[in-house]
Amino acid sequence: MLRWFEHSRVYFPSRVMDVAGAELGRPFEDVFFQTNDGVKLNAWFYPADPRAPRARKVVLICHGNAGNIGHRLGLYELLLELGVSVFAFDYRGYGRSEGKPGEEGTYLDAQAAHAWLRRKGFAAADIIAYGESLGGGVATELCLREPAGGLVLQSTFTSLPDIGAELYPWLPVRWISSIKYDTCGKLPRLKIPVLILHSREDQLICYRHAEQNRAAANEPKLFVEIRGGHSDAFWEQREFREAMEKFLGELEKTQRR
Numbered sequence: 001m002l003r004w005f006e007h008s009r010v011y012f013p014s015r016v017m018d019v020a021g022a023e024l025g026r027p028f029e030d031v032f033f034q035t036n037d038g039v040k041l042n043a044w045f046y047p048a049d050p051r052a053p054r055a056r057k058v059v060l061i062c063h064g065n066a067g068n069i070g071h072r073l074g075l076y077e078l079l080l081e082l083g084v085s086v087f088a089f090d091y092r093g094y095g096r097s098e099g100k101p102g103e104e105g106t107y108l109d110a111q112a113a114h115a116w117l118r119r120k121g122f123a124a125a126d127i128i129a130y131g132e133s134l135g136g137g138v139a140t141e142l143c144l145r146e147p148a149g150g151l152v153l154q155s156t157f158t159s160l161p162d163i164g165a166e167l168y169p170w171l172p173v174r175w176i177s178s179i180k181y182d183t184c185g186k187l188p189r190l191k192i193p194v195l196i197l198h199s200r201e202d203q204l205i206c207y208r209h210a211e212q213n214r215a216a217a218n219e220p221k222l223f224v225e226i227r228g229g230h231s232d233a234f235w236e237q238r239e240f241r242e243a244m245e246k247f248l249g250e251l252e253k254t255q256r257r
Contacts, residue, residue: 010134010160010179011101012066013094019070021046024077035092035112039105042096043089043113044069045120046076052083054248057126057149058117061088062110062135062142064155066231068095072132078235082244084128089113091138103179110142125149125255128248131156133205133230137181143190150251151190152244154197155230157209158184166206184209187216193254194221195247197240204230220254222247 021028021044029045048055059079063072069088076086091106092099099105110129117127124147131139136156143151157163159182187194194217198210214223224243226234234240 009164010065011093013091013101014067014071015095017068017070017095019073021069024073026077026080031089031116033112033116035105035108037105037108039092039099039109040097041089041092041109041112042069043087043116044076046080046086046088048080048083048085054083054252055085056122057083057128057248057251058085058087058122059128059130059152060110060113060117060139060142060148061086062106062129062131062138063088063090064133064135064231070095074233075235078241079244082241082248084248085122087113087117103181106138107141107145110138111145114142114146114148128152128251130154133157134181137183140183140186140190141181143192144186148192149255150193150195150247152195152197152247153183153210153213154234155199155202155205155210156183156196156213157181157205158212162209163205167204184213184216187213188218191218193247193251194218195243196221196223197226197234197243199226199228199230199232199234201228202230220250222250 031043068090079086090097091101091109093101127148128150129139129148130152132154136153161177200207
């Protein structure tokens with residue numbers, strides 16, 4: 001019962017695709033690929049304008065614990081406007097992906113997405129892992145397992161036991177937790193540029209989580225305060241767009257050195 005409760009609090013997948021990838025009005029590929037343990041996943045790939053200076057770069061989207069890839073078209077559109085390609089995949093159990101989600105499973109899913117991009121011809125240094133909320137834990141682990149050019153943590157917790165202890169103070173969360181997503185504990189091992197985005201108004205994942213993640217991350221790192229609640233459309237904010245633009249520029253400078 002404890003394991004069922006834990007799993008049900010962490011993952012909120014939706015099988016319903018409210019929109020199709022083509023609704024963005026951009027060239028795209030509806031992709032299916034397999035993980036190393038044989039699970040078939042679905043993803044949408046949006047290529048950058050080939051004339052864009054950053055066309056060789058791609059942002060690999062590790063979304064949050066709710067919904068599916070169909071709920072984040074605004075984010076994909078913003079990134080495409082910044083001149084990069086976008087690859088958004090659904091974890092196992094989400095959208096049209098097979099299986100049931102779990103911590104190790106989401107890590108394998110991200111690795112399979114990374115492998116697809118490598119087969120597509122993207123250099124590892126041009127792959128930017130973007131983690132939204134729970135996806136920050138997935139993206140951080142991906143950058144430990146596979147080479148990448150940068151990491152973006154948007155509204156991400158330090159670890160799942162940390163956030164669980166705050167949300168359920170009457171439960172011995174740290175003792176019973178089997179799902180970790182220990183973002184903060186892994187950041188000191190990464191030697192790539194990191195962008196951290198968080199709002200003081202986030203009532204689900206407190207601002208101090210971002211501050212602790214910032215302290216744990218190595219240089220070069222960029223910390224930007226955004227506005228609104230945890231599930232707001234941050235990509236509509238000027239601060240968000242400017243932060244992504246600046247981070248992409250810093251990545252280009254770092255790679256030229």
